[in-house]
Amino acid sequence: MSNHQKRLSVPKSWPVERKTDVFTVKAGAGPHGKDGVPLVILLRDVLGYVDSKKEARYALSQDAILVNGDPINDEARPIGMFDIVAFREREEYYRVFPDEGGRLALTEIDADAAESRLGKIEGKQQVPGGDTQLTLHDGTNVTADEEGYSTNDSIVVDNESKEIVAHFPYEEGALVTAVRGNHGGNIGELVDIDVTPGSGSNIVTVETDDGEFETVEEYVVVIDENFTGDGE
Incomplete structure (x- = not known):
C-alpha cells in the first residue's frame, strides 16, 4: 500500500497547499479517521520545525512531542480537531481548532489549558459494571461513572488521568x-x-x-x- 496521498484529494480540513506538489504524506491508522492530518505535516508544513520525515522521526524519538499528554513516535499519527500538541523542550502548547472554512489550524495555548482536551460525544452505551462508555468525535472511548451525558454534548478529558473534568450539554443557549x-x-x-x-x-x-x-x-x-x- 502506498505511503503517499495526492494533495488534490486530501480532506478540506487538511492545512496543506493542493497545487504545489502532486503528493503529500498519507495518514497512518489511528483516531479521527480520514480527517486526521499526519503529525509530520504539522511539524513540517505548518510549524516549520522539521524539513523532512527523517527529521520528524528523530524529533519524535526524543519523546519531546506529546499529543493529548502521550509521547508520540509515529510521524504519520493522525492529528485532528481539539487534539493538544505539546513541545516540552520549547514549552509550547497548541490546540487543533477549526479555522475559517473548517480548515484545521493550531491555536497556541498555555500549559494549564494543555492539560485537558475537548471531545464531542457521538455515541454512548452501557458496559459491564453499570458504567457508561462514551464514544468521542475522534473515535476514542471514555468511561463515565454517572448518567446525564447525551450525544452531541461535549466533555473535557484530563490528559493524564483520562477522567472527565467538565461537561457542556448540547442545548439552546450553548x-x-x-x-x-x-x-x-x-x-x-x-x-x-x-x-x-x-x-x-x-x-x-x-x-x-x-x-x-x-x-x-x-x-x-x-x-x-x-x-x-x-x-x-
Whole structure:
C-alpha cells in the first residue's frame, strides 16, 4: 500500500497547499479517521520545525512531542480537531481548532489549558459494571461513572488521568463552533434546534456577532469560552 496521498484529494480540513506538489504524506491508522492530518505535516508544513520525515522521526524519538499528554513516535499519527500538541523542550502548547472554512489550524495555548482536551460525544452505551462508555468525535472511548451525558454534548478529558473534568450539554443557549461547511470556524450561541422528522439531519441556528447562520447539527460542537482562545 502506498505511503503517499495526492494533495488534490486530501480532506478540506487538511492545512496543506493542493497545487504545489502532486503528493503529500498519507495518514497512518489511528483516531479521527480520514480527517486526521499526519503529525509530520504539522511539524513540517505548518510549524516549520522539521524539513523532512527523517527529521520528524528523530524529533519524535526524543519523546519531546506529546499529543493529548502521550509521547508520540509515529510521524504519520493522525492529528485532528481539539487534539493538544505539546513541545516540552520549547514549552509550547497548541490546540487543533477549526479555522475559517473548517480548515484545521493550531491555536497556541498555555500549559494549564494543555492539560485537558475537548471531545464531542457521538455515541454512548452501557458496559459491564453499570458504567457508561462514551464514544468521542475522534473515535476514542471514555468511561463515565454517572448518567446525564447525551450525544452531541461535549466533555473535557484530563490528559493524564483520562477522567472527565467538565461537561457542556448540547442545548439552546450553548456556545458552539461550526467545524465543517461554509461556516466552519464561526463561533456563536446556539439559539434554535429544528428537529427534522425521519432520518434527515436536524437544522440549527447559531447567532454570532455578525448575524445568524444555519447549518446541520453534525457540523457544530459545544465549546467553552476557554476553547476560543479568549479565556487563556
